[in-house]
Amino acid sequence: MRIETIPVGPLQVNCYLIADADSGRTLVVDPGEDAGRIAAEIRRAGFEPCALLATHGHFDHVGAVAPLRRLLGEIPFLAHRDDLFLIDSCRQAAARWHLEVEDCPAPDSFIEDGQVLEVGSLRIEVRHTPGHSPGGVSLVAPGHLFPGDTLFHRSVGRTDFRGGDPEQLARSIRERLYSLADATVVHPGHGPTTTIGEEKLENPFVRG
Numbered sequence: 001m002r003i004e005t006i007p008v009g010p011l012q013v014n015c016y017l018i019a020d021a022d023s024g025r026t027l028v029v030d031p032g033e034d035a036g037r038i039a040a041e042i043r044r045a046g047f048e049p050c051a052l053l054a055t056h057g058h059f060d061h062v063g064a065v066a067p068l069r070r071l072l073g074e075i076p077f078l079a080h081r082d083d084l085f086l087i088d089s090c091r092q093a094a095a096r097w098h099l100e101v102e103d104c105p106a107p108d109s110f111i112e113d114g115q116v117l118e119v120g121s122l123r124i125e126v127r128h129t130p131g132h133s134p135g136g137v138s139l140v141a142p143g144h145l146f147p148g149d150t151l152f153h154r155s156v157g158r159t160d161f162r163g164g165d166p167e168q169l170a171r172s173i174r175e176r177l178y179s180l181a182d183a184t185v186v187h188p189g190h191g192p193t194t195t196i197g198e199e200k201l202e203n204p205f206v207r208g
């Protein structure tokens, strides 16, 4: 597996390229902005994108879906059904931050808890981890976790946006993420990487 991190946009979302090292098949996670830079990085790495996936529907994570698809060709866009209301209104949400993004297309298919995505020979498990948003998901690859805005280095996702729920967020983190091996490397939606073991001990918001 190869993982490339591209921080994009004014909110510095980590757009991740999760690639199967053998085939180059690649899942593009959270293309929030800077479609041109993401496409250039995919070309530079020699990757072959097979799908775009949003960990959740906030505009900073889906803002470049439309322009990136124009650059990469019509590959499918995947997200959880419960964040459709956020995806549908992402341009208006960005405008409230005085930012501009294009309308995001509706997902081509909805991803669900327990679903396994096959990216070349890589198997990536989808875990529904609501709390930051109703349809937030985390992706579990061997030894690596991509929790979107659910869990950060020494922090957790905000729950004061539409559909947020602090108790649900804590439950998602304790039951669905802290149950992973301590050595699991965490690649959050913003900011630096961490590990499950470190966050269980050091996270000031949700202890393991």
Ligand SMILES: [Zn+2]
Pocket (backbone or CB within 6 Å): 056, 058, 132, 149
């Ligand atoms: Zn978010």
Ligand SMILES: [Zn+2]
Pocket (backbone or CB within 6 Å): 011, 013, 058, 060, 061, 149, 189, 190
């Ligand atoms: Zn975010």
